[in-house]
Amino acid sequence: MERTLFLVVVVAIFLSCFTSNALAVDGWASQNGGTTGGGSLTPIDVSTAADFKTNVESNSPCVVRVVGTIDLGGGVNIKSNKTIMGLDANSTIIGRLGFTNGSSNIIIQGLNITNPIYDEKDGISVKNTITNLFITKCTVHDCGDGCIDITNASDFITVSWCKFYYSNPTPFENHRYVNLFSASDTATGDRGKLRITFHHNWWASRCDQRMPRGRFGKVHVYNNYYSCSGNTYCIGVGLESQIRVENNYFDNVNKAWYNPATTPGIIGWNTGNVFVNTTIPTWAPNNYATIFTPPYSYTLDDASYLSTTVPAYAGAGTPYPPHWYYTVYGDFDRSGIVDMNDLATFTGYWLVDDCNAIADADYYPDCIVNFREFGLMAESWMQ
Numbered sequence: 459m460e461r462t463l464f465l466v467v468v469v470a471i472f473l474s475c476f477t478s479n480a481l482a483v484d485g486w487a488s489q490n491g492g493t494t495g496g497g498s499l500t501p502i503d504v505s506t507a508a509d510f511k512t513n514v515e516s517n518s519p520c521v522v523r524v525v526g527t528i529d530l531g532g533g534v535n536i537k538s539n540k541t542i543m544g545l546d547a548n549s550t551i552i553g554r555l556g557f558t559n560g561s562s563n564i565i566i567q568g569l570n571i572t573n574p575i576y577d578e579k580d581g582i583s584v585k586n587t588i589t590n591l592f593i594t595k596c597t598v599h600d601c602g603d604g605c606i607d608i609t610n611a612s613d614f615i616t617v618s619w620c621k622f623y624y625s626n627p628t629p630f631e632n633h634r635y636v637n638l639f640s641a642s643d644t645a646t647g648d649r650g651k652l653r654i655t656f657h658h659n660w661w662a663s664r665c666d667q668r669m670p671r672g673r674f675g676k677v678h679v680y681n682n683y684y685s686c687s688g689n690t691y692c693i694g695v696g697l698e699s700q701i702r703v704e705n706n707y708f709d710n711v712n713k714a715w716y717n718p719a720t721t722p723g724i725i726g727w728n729t730g731n732v733f734v735n736t737t738i739p740t741w742a743p744n745n746y747a748t749i750f751t752p753p754y755s756y757t758l759d760d761a762s763y764l765s766t767t768v769p770a771y772a773g774a775g776t777p778y779p780p781h782w783y784y785t786v787y788g789d790f791d792r793s794g795i796v797d798m799n800d801l802a803t804f805t806g807y808w809l810v811d812d813c814n815a816i817a818d819a820d821y822y823p824d825c826i827v828n829f830r831e832f833g834l835m836a837e838s839w840m841q
Contacts, residue, residue: 492590507529533555555583571599592616597622602633613652634667643719654675657680675699689712694716701726717741728746788804807819808827
């Protein structure tokens with residue numbers, strides 16, 4: 459037995475030389491060639507608005523890491539091939555993150571973002587054919603217009619593990635509208651575009667509507683948590699939209715989905731959604747059997763867990779939930795078995811000195827993955 463374990467450890471260390479620890483892009487952002495942002499380039503730490511603007515508006519690929527709070531005094535227009543990330547839980551942008559028309563391949567990760575007064579008042583404003591955008595682990599709050607709005611034929615976008623909320627009171631009390639896709643019924647250029655995934659997001663205190671709401675797009679809404687009691691509605695099904703709603707948790711909210719248009723699109727929902735003191739809407743037929751099927755792979759969590767897992771892990775400064783919450787230790791890809799694929803993943807965490815980076819493998823929370831975790835994985839392998 460000891461010899462077997464020794465040989466497996468040797469294989470693990472060997473595999474670690476070839477294992478990437480890169481962020482896993484999923485949903486619609488994984489299509490159309492995928493989204494890599496600035497890739498593995500060395501991060502550039504910035505702490506001023508001038509340095510931030512210089513780097514994100516440059517023509518060169520880069521990874522920009524926000525240190526502290528940066529007040530933009532307005533907005534920026536991000537160009538292609540960028541990763542913009544927070545250094546830690548305090549990394550904050552005040553102002554609008556916009557994009558140069560036609561930009562693509564961008565990752566925004568781990569930031570607090572707010573924009574109550576500046577330049578269109580969006581937090582993240584995705585306009586004019588922006589493609590392959592991955593937004594994850596951000597807390598977006600108190601924006602005078604949309605927290606994240608996606609319009610003008612933008613496409614292949616994923617928003618995951620983000621938290622949205624509004625303070626009490628706000629200067630824009632009657633416009634707590636969170637996520638819009640497509641700006642109007644006349645924006646027919648959006649047809650065939652606006653393929654967007656929202657998963658594991660938390661629409662929290664005082665979000666009122668548009669979670670999301672839009673037209674024309676094929677939007678996948680799964681494994682999200684809604685706890686914004688007192689709201690007007692959650693998901694708005696506008697003109698020619700297709701919205702696939704799977705395994706979400708609607709907690710004491712009004713109108714899980716709603717028809718804000720004279721001619722609504724279609725919505726399809728599965729039986730995995732949870733409704734707590736929330737009436738299942740009856741205004742539209744359930745088109746689950748005929749609505750679009752996502753071309754990417756994804757795993758539906760049991761929605762009953764989401765009221766615990768999403769608040770714990772959504773937003774800036776939080777890790778991704780450990781895989782063993784759903785399965786046995788070592789089953790990193792949650793396939794039901796622990797095999798060589800999982801071993802390759804495990805080696806990427808071996809002796810890495812970064813608590814957040816190894817949270818999915820650090821079973822004994824001592825900020826290191828070593829023989830203690832390997833023993834647990836070996837036990838799972840034998841089962």
